[in-house]
Amino acid sequence: MSSTERKTELLRRILACVAIAVTIYYLFWRVTETFNPNALLFSWSLWIAELFGFITTALFYFTVWRPLKRTTPPPLEGRTVDVFIPTKSEPVDVLRKTLLACNEMIYPHRTVVLDDGERDEIEELCKELGCAYIARPMHDNAKAGNINYGLRRSKAEFVAIFDADHAPQPHFIDRLIGYFKDDHVGFVQSPQAFYNIDSFMHRVDHKKRYVWGEQGLFYDLIQPGRDRWNAAYFVGSCALLRRKALDDIDGIATGSITEDMMTSIRLQSEGWSSVYHNEPLAYGIAAETILPFHIQRRRWGLGGWQVFFKANPIFVRGLTLSQRLCYLASLIYPIEGFQKLIFYITPPIALFTGILPMRALDINYLLHFVPYYTISLFAFNEMGRGFGGNLMLEQFSMGKFITYVQSFFSLFLPKRAKSFKVTPKGDRSPAPYALLAPQMIVFAASIAAIIFALTLLIFGRRSDEFIIAVNSLWALYNSGLALAIFLYAKKKIVQRRECFRIPDMVPVVYYYREKDQEIRRISVAEDLTRKGLSLLSVDRVPGNREVEMKIDLPGETILLEGHLVQGKNAAVNSHTVSRVGFSFTGISDKDRDTLLNYLNDSAVRKFLAEYSTQYLTYFVKRFMKQRKRVGRAERTGAYLPAVISNGDGKPSYGVIRNISTSGLLILSRHSHELDSRVKLQAVIGQELLPLEGEVARVKLCESNNFSEMFAGIRLTKADPEDLLHMIRVGKRIESIR
Numbered sequence: 001m002s003s004t005e006r007k008t009e010l011l012r013r014i015l016a017c018v019a020i021a022v023t024i025y026y027l028f029w030r031v032t033e034t035f036n037p038n039a040l041l042f043s044w045s046l047w048i049a050e051l052f053g054f055i056t057t058a059l060f061y062f063t064v065w066r067p068l069k070r071t072t073p074p075p076l077e078g079r080t081v082d083v084f085i086p087t088k089s090e091p092v093d094v095l096r097k098t099l100l101a102c103n104e105m106i107y108p109h110r111t112v113v114l115d116d117g118e119r120d121e122i123e124e125l126c127k128e129l130g131c132a133y134i135a136r137p138m139h140d141n142a143k144a145g146n147i148n149y150g151l152r153r154s155k156a157e158f159v160a161i162f163d164a165d166h167a168p169q170p171h172f173i174d175r176l177i178g179y180f181k182d183d184h185v186g187f188v189q190s191p192q193a194f195y196n197i198d199s200f201m202h203r204v205d206h207k208k209r210y211v212w213g214e215q216g217l218f219y220d221l222i223q224p225g226r227d228r229w230n231a232a233y234f235v236g237s238c239a240l241l242r243r244k245a246l247d248d249i250d251g252i253a254t255g256s257i258t259e260d261m262m263t264s265i266r267l268q269s270e271g272w273s274s275v276y277h278n279e280p281l282a283y284g285i286a287a288e289t290i291l292p293f294h295i296q297r298r299r300w301g302l303g304g305w306q307v308f309f310k311a312n313p314i315f316v317r318g319l320t321l322s323q324r325l326c327y328l329a330s331l332i333y334p335i336e337g338f339q340k341l342i343f344y345i346t347p348p349i350a351l352f353t354g355i356l357p358m359r360a361l362d363i364n365y366l367l368h369f370v371p372y373y374t375i376s377l378f379a380f381n382e383m384g385r386g387f388g389g390n391l392m393l394e395q396f397s398m399g400k401f402i403t404y405v406q407s408f409f410s411l412f413l414p415k416r417a418k419s420f421k422v423t424p425k426g427d428r429s430p431a432p433y434a435l436l437a438p439q440m441i442v443f444a445a446s447i448a449a450i451i452f453a454l455t456l457l458i459f460g461r462r463s464d465e466f467i468i469a470v471n472s473l474w475a476l477y478n479s480g481l482a483l484a485i486f487l488y489a490k491k492k493i494v495q496r497r498e499c500f501r502i503p504d505m506v507p508v509v510y511y512y513r514e515k516d517q518e519i520r521r522i523s524v525a526e527d528l529t530r531k532g533l534s535l536l537s538v539d540r541v542p543g544n545r546e547v548e549m550k551i552d553l554p555g556e557t558i559l560l561e562g563h564l565v566q567g568k569n570a571a572v573n574s575h576t577v578s579r580v581g582f583s584f585t586g587i588s589d590k591d592r593d594t595l596l597n598y599l600n601d602s603a604v605r606k607f608l609a610e611y612s613t614q615y616l617t618y619f620v621k622r623f624m625k626q627r628k629r630v631g632r633a634e635r636t637g638a639y640l641p642a643v644i645s646n647g648d649g650k651p652s653y654g655v656i657r658n659i660s661t662s663g664l665l666i667l668s669r670h671s672h673e674l675d676s677r678v679k680l681q682a683v684i685g686q687e688l689l690p691l692e693g694e695v696a697r698v699k700l701c702e703s704n705n706f707s708e709m710f711a712g713i714r715l716t717k718a719d720p721e722d723l724l725h726m727i728r729v730g731k732r733i734e735s736i737r
Contacts, residue, residue: 004623004624007623008619008620008623009066011382011619012379012382012383012385012619013065015375015378015379015382015383016061016379016382016383018375018379019057019375019376019378019379019380020054020057020058020061022371022372022375022376023054023057023372023376024054025372026368026369026372027047027050027051027054029368030047030050030358030368031047033359034358034359034360034365035047035357035358035359036355036356036357036358036359037359038355039355039356039357042346042349042355042356042357043357043358045342045357046342046346046357047357048342049338049339049342049343052332052335052336052339053339055332056329056332056333056336057376057380059325059326059328059329060222060329060380060383061379061383062325062326062329063222063225063226063229063325063326063329064221064222064224064225064383064384064385065225065228066225066228067221067224067225067227067228067385068224068225068227068228068276069224069278070227070275070276070277070278072175072178072277072279073178073179073181074178075107075173075174075175075177075178076177076178076180076181079157079158079177079180080108080155080156080157080158081107081108081109081110081156081157081158081159081160081173081177081240082109082110082112082150082154082156082158082159082160083102083105083109083110083111083112083159083160083161083162083168084112084114084147084150084154084159084160084161084162085098085099085102085111085112085113085114085162085163085164086114086116086143086146086147086150086161086163086164087113087114087115087116087117087122087164088115088116088117088143088146089117090164090165092121092122092125093530094164094165094285095113095122095125095164096125096129096593096596097167097530097596097599097600098162098164098165098166098167098168099111099113099125099126099129099131100129100167100593100596100597100600101167101168101169101170101282101596101597101600101601102131102162102167102168103129103130103131104170104597104600104601104704104705105168105169105170105171105172105173106170106171106173106174106704107172107173107174107177109156109160109173110132110156111129111130111131111132112131112132112133112134112150112154113125113126113131113132113133113134114134114135114136114146114147114149114150115133115134115135116135116136116139116142116143116146118135123135134149134150134153136149141254141259142257142259143236143252143259144251144252144253144254144259144263145254147161147251147252148251148252148254151243151246151251151252154243156243157242157243157244158177158180158240158241158242158243159240159241159243159246160172160173160239160240160241161236161237161238161239161241162237162238162282163236163237163238163284165284165285166192166237166238166282166283166284167282167283167284167600168238168281168282169280169281169282169283169600169601169605169704170601170704170705171281171704172190172240172281172282173240175190175277175279175281176188176190176240176277176281177240179275179277180240180242182273184271184272184273185242185272185273185274185275186241186242186245186246186267186268186272186273186274187234187239187240187241187242187245187264187267187272187274187275188239188240188241188274188275188276188277189223189232189233189234189235189238189239189274189275189276189277190238190239190276190277190278190279190280190281190282191219191220191223191238191278191279191280191281192215192219192235192237192238192282192284193219193238193280193281193282193283193284193608194213194283194284194285194286195283195284195285195500195502195604195607195608196285196286196288196500197211197213197500197608197611198288198500199285199286199287199288199492200286200287200288200289200290200292200293200488200489200492201213201214201215201286201287201293201396202214202286203392204611209610209611209612210611210612210613210615211611211612211613212389212392212613213286213613214392214393214396216387216613217384217387217388217389217393219278220278220387220613220614221384221385221387223276223278224276224278226276226326227274227275227276229320229322229323229325229326230268230273230274230320230322230323231268231274231322231323231326231327232274232275232276233260233261233264233265233274233327233330234260234261234263234264234267234274235260236258236259236260237282237284238281238282242272245267245270245272246267248267248270248272249263249266249267249270253265253266253311255306255310255311256303256306256307256310256311257299257302257303257306258299258300258302258303258304258306258307259303261303261304261307261327261330262307262310262311265307265311265313265316265319265327266311268318268319268323269316269317269318269319270318271318280608283600283604283605283608285500288492289431289492289493289494290399290431290435290436290489290492290493291431291432291435293399293400294400294403294431294435297400297403297404297407298403298406298407298410299407300334300407301334301337301403301404301406301407301408302407302410302411304330304331304333304334304407305334305407305408305410305411306411307331308331308332309411312331313327313328313331314328334404334407334408335404336397336401336404337400337401337402337403337404337405337407337408338404338405338408340397340398340401341401341402341405343478344398344401344442344446344478345445346471346474347446347449347471347472347474347475347478348445348446348448348449348475350467350471351449351450351452351453351468351471351472351475352449352452352453354462354464354467356467361466361467361470361471362466366470377390378618381617381618382617382618382619384617385614385617386614386615386616386617386620387613387614389615394481395481395484395485395488396485397481398439398442398478398481398482398484398485399439399485399489401438402438430493430494431492431493431494433493435489436486436489436490439482439485439486439489440482440486442478442479442482443479443482443483443486446475446476446478446479446482447475447479449471449475450472450475450476453468453471453472454468454472498529498531499529499530499531499532500529501527501528501529501534502527502528502529502599502603502604502607503526503527503607504525504526504527504528504603504606504607505524505525505526505639505655505657505667506524506525506528506533506551506552506553506655507522507523507524507525507552507641507653507654507655508522508523508524508525508533508535508549508550508551508552509521509522509523509549509550509552510523510535510537510547510548510549510550510564510582511547511548511549512542512545512546512547512548514542521537521539521541521685522641522653522683523535523536523537523538523539523541523641524536524537524639524640524641524655525551526579526639526737528595528599528603529599530592530595530596530599531583531584532562532581532582532583532584533551533581533582534567534579534580534581534582535564535578535579535580535581535582536577536578536579536639536733536737537577537578537579537580538575538576538577538578538640538683538684538685538729538733539575539576539578539685540569540576540578541564541566541567541578541580542564542566543564543565543566543567543580544563544564544565544566545563545564546561546562546563546564546585547561547562547563547564547582548560548561549561549562549582551595552653553594553595553598553706554602554669554703554706554707554708555669555705555706555707556594556598556705556706558587558591558594558595559587559588559591560584560586560587560591561584561585561586561587562582562583562584562585562586563582563583563585564580564581564582565580565581565582565583566580567579567580567581568580568736569736570732570735570736571732572728572729572731572732573725573728573729575684575685575729577729577732577733577736578736579733579736579737597705598705598706601703601704601705601706602701602703602705602706602708605701605702605703606701606708609701634660635658635659635660635665636658636659636660636727636730636731636734637657637658637730637731637733637734637737638656638657638658638659638664638726638729638730638733639655639656639657639730639733639734639737640655640656640659640682640683640684640726640729640730640733641653641654641655641656641682641683642654642655642656642666642680642681642682642683643680643681643683643688644666644668644669644670644678644679644680645678645679645680652668652669652670653669654666654667654668654669654670654680655667656682656726656730657710658730659723659726659727659730660727661720661723661724661727662714662715663693663696663712663713663714663715664691664693664712664713664715665710665711665712665713666680666710666711666713667701667708667709667710668708668709668710668711669707669708670709671707671709672695672698672709672711673695673698674695674696674697674698675694675695676694676695677692677693677694677695677716678692678693678694678695678711678713679691679692680692680713682722682726684725684726684729689719689722689725689726690717690718690719690722691713691715691717691718691722692715692716692717692718693713693714693715693716693717693718694713694714694716695711695712695713695714696712696713696714697711697712698710698711698712
């Protein structure tokens with residue numbers, strides 16, 4: 001850690017201590033000086049909600065006080081590993097992608113499907129792909145019981161577990177198994193990462209290349225923080241577990257639908273250590289719409305309550321104080337639903353009735369509240385280390401507050417009503433608008449209360465202008481959160497696209513017949529799915545016709561047939577640039593599986609590497625060293641195919657990502673060395689424009705089977721008119737993307 005980073009961390013911890021001290025004083029002052037004796041229930045309710053916020057914040061600061069950064073150890077050799085994929089009702093296509101990815105893992109292992117749905121099509125899929133298939137006759141204890149049934153039929157020393165939609169990277173086991181050199185390590189957990197960044201739980205700024213995920217704070221900061229206290233916990237997927245440790249606790253814990261947390265508590269109470277490896281090693285599908293999001297959060301909330309009452313870490317023997325506090329922070333989180341409910345109804349009550357939860361709402365109150373609130377926000381943002389995003393977190397709190405309230409009352413429902421429910425993935429059925437009713441009630445009540453109070457004020461029926469003003473601002477804030485989550489969720493009522501389009505840059509040759517003449521064109525696929533792609537071509541692409549196509553993957557060529565759908569066209573110079581959709585209608589099983597492996601092993605990682613999940617906090621901006629910026633000519637996005645040769649006599653296709661008058665960035669299948677010379681031809685329609693240059697920088701796109709690299713080329717030989725022509729075409733392509 002550099003001196004600047006140490007200084008930043010020190011200031012963050014000092015700020016957190018100041019915020020805690022200020023909050024304690026504020027809460028003491030509130031309970032001793034401000035309670036309204038004529039509305040004690042109202043006063044205590046609001047104060048307890050504020051107290052709960054302080055407790056959760058203090059536990060958060062404790063958890064993330066000094067997040068642990070680990071160095072990947074070398075893998076252990078010669079160990080036996082079984083890879084378990086528990087499934088119940090997930091679609092075959094989703095499971096196929098996961099099994100293909102499991103088979104591609106480098107470390108020797110056996111892939112085992114644990115089918116709780118006893119489906120013939122899943123058994124056939126396992127036979128086709130060479131995976132073991134296990135289906136149990138009884139279906140008690142949901143996912144935990146399913147895994148335990150598989151454990152009794154496994155003799156492997158280690159077990160990896162993945163949800164049916166989480167496809168691992170080829171090096172998953174190699175990255176994690178080295179931690180087990182320590183005989184006390186019971187399990188190693190990696191993040192649950194999601195590639196469909198258009199899901200309900202993501203917010204994306206494509207211009208700034210920034211993506212915020214609702215679970216980002218947990219996986220990027222809270223888990224590394226818990227890891228420092230030996231309290232990182234198993235999240236049910238993307239983990240490698242020691243068989244002996246599971247045998248010590250009689251397998252995966254039952255008794256809660258969040259079996260993962262209860263399993264972690266039991267393992268650590270028996271003296272087993274946990275490790276959190278903070279690197280995405282498997283990618284799954286996040287809840288696409290509000291319905292699966294609601295189902296998932298309700299299950300988590302209910303499971304948390306079950307653990308709280310059945311295996312409360314405060315009372316479990318064998319845990320350290322640090323572990324107890326870390327688990328307590330997770331278990332009490334669903335109470336936030338009741339806390340937020342109080343915050344949402346307080347302004348309307350005050351505006352409708354004139355009753356306050358304090359004696360007076362005046363300048364003296366604001367002189368206490370504003371410093372406390374401001375310092376608390378500042379401290380949380382800094383301790384969040386750029387993964388928090390307070391406004392986004394508040395929006396999602398508005399979106400799920402009633403879900404957590406429901407999860408508590410679900411405890412009292414019959415056992416069948418609170419049974420494990422699989423989160424729907426790839427479901428395109430619309431969600432009921434009733435899921436948004438609580439947010440709309442908050443919005444309507446807040447706005448109605450403001451109008452009502454202002455009306456009474458205008459007609460002289462009330463004279464408490466200051467009270468009305470403050471509560472109106474609070475109500476406006478709540479209504480803004482409700483409206484924001486409603487407008488976003490409305491777009492996510494139904495998942496219109498069956499598959500997320502993974503951004504990419506892949507050379508594609510398509511050909512069709514036109515008046516007894518075969519037309520061939522090379523273009524670029526800007527995104528890919530298992531069922532289609534989007535083409536960028538410098539040509540007028542005819543729509544609504546069948547064409548044949550070759551997708552030129554690194555080291556592989558896929559042949560297929562499909563249907564072109566007319567898209568956007570734009571003219572530039574003497575050319576037409578087109579962006580069209582292409583739906584696969586004919587593809588062999590081998591090529592389909594090759595494409596699925598490419599998407600998981602290369603395309604997903606390549607596009608996510610372009611996005612940041614962390615923003616710069618004030619302290620980071622203030623103390624980071626000012627770097628001298630090296631002047632560089634303005635770059636224009638291109639997405640132009642190119643034929644590349646570096647002197648080995650084997651030209652290959654590549655894609656020019658951007659270009660300027662002095663250089664370009666190209667995605668190449670060749671292995672380029674710094675300062676080496678490169679010859680290429682940019683393809684614009686039927687034109688081939690020759691370019692030469694030197695490699696100024698390289699970035700390898702890590703992949704097991706699909707080797708590529710980005711190479712920054714400093715041009716040494718190029719026609720200026722050709723460069724200007726390419727730039728104009730590139731700008732036009734960017735305009736229709």
